[in-house]
Amino acid sequence: MTLVGRICRAVEPVFEGALALDEAARGRVERLEGRGLEIHVTGLEWRIHLVPTAGRLLLTDDPETPPAATIGGPPASLAALATTGGTRVLFGGHLHVSGDVQVAKAYKRLFDTLDPDWEEALARVTGDIPAHETARLLRAAGSRASRIGADRRTDLRAWLVDEIEALPARTEVDDWMNAVDRLRADADRLAARVKRLGRERSEDP
Numbered sequence: 001m002t003l004v005g006r007i008c009r010a011v012e013p014v015f016e017g018a019l020a021l022d023e024a025a026r027g028r029v030e031r032l033e034g035r036g037l038e039i040h041v042t043g044l045e046w047r048i049h050l051v052p053t054a055g056r057l058l059l060t061d062d063p064e065t066p067p068a069a070t071i072g073g074p075p076a077s078l079a080a081l082a083t084t085g086g087t088r089v090l091f092g093g094h095l096h097v098s099g100d101v102q103v104a105k106a107y108k109r110l111f112d113t114l115d116p117d118w119e120e121a122l123a124r125v126t127g128d129i130p131a132h133e134t135a136r137l138l139r140a141a142g143s144r145a146s147r148i149g150a151d152r153r154t155d156l157r158a159w160l161v162d163e164i165e166a167l168p169a170r171t172e173v174d175d176w177m178n179a180v181d182r183l184r185a186d187a188d189r190l191a192a193r194v195k196r197l198g199r200e201r202s203e204d205p
Contacts, residue, residue, distance in 0.1 A: 004046045008059035015057045018114045025114045028106065030055050035100070036063060037107045040072035050107065069099035069107070081108065 001009070019026050032052040039048040049063040071081065077094035097104045 002061060004048060004061040007046075008048060008061055012057070012059045015059070015114070019055070019057065022114060025110060026055050028110045028113060029057050032103070032106055032110070035068035035103050036065065037103065038063075038067040038070040039078065040070055040096075041078060042072055042074055044075070067099065069097065069101070069103040071104055071107075072096045072098075081111070 019029065029052045033054075034052070036052070037050040039050070040046070041048070047061060049060050049067060051058040051060060051063055071078070073081075073095035081095060
């Protein structure tokens with residue numbers, strides 16, 4: 001059996017245990033039946049397939065049918081995907097998503113709901129102590145990847161606002177919105193005054 005096959009065999013019971021405790025997650029798996037997901041760990045060139053079958057989530061390195069979607073990226077970014085809430089992690093620039101994007105999003109929501117014990121899965125492959133240390137490093141790497149993504153979004157926003165002035169600054173937007181509100185209020189008062197003057201003129205003998 002290949003190393004990826006061993007990993008699949010070790011992780012699958014962890015998913016099964018988590019699904020047994022979460023009826024909502026089981027429902028998500030059932031709705032995904034027939035639409036598998038490939039996890040491509042770049043650098044290591046591992047390809048792990050998640051195959052929903054009869055309310056279970058089977059893991060294999062040799063699927064019978066092609067996946068509906070593929071999520072690929074380095075280990076740290078995939079760790080962030082598995083541990084950080086929000087589908088925005090899928091599109092933070094560190095991961096490549098191909099195939100049906102909605103299926104990829106559905107799997108991300110499943111991971112957020114399911115919350116499997118990744119350290120237990122690692123322990124089945126490497127033993128308790130290496131698994132604990134690896135899980136700690138992956139959590140740290142995932143957090144770092146998320147911070148880098150947030151920093152890059154901040155840098156992009158600053159470049160668009162300050163450098164090339166493609167977007168207005170937040171204060172300029174607030175000032176503009178306030179001016180619009182004042183103009184709307186002035187227009188309402190003017191309309192009310194015109195209406196009152198028209199009524200007074202029609203009543204004047």
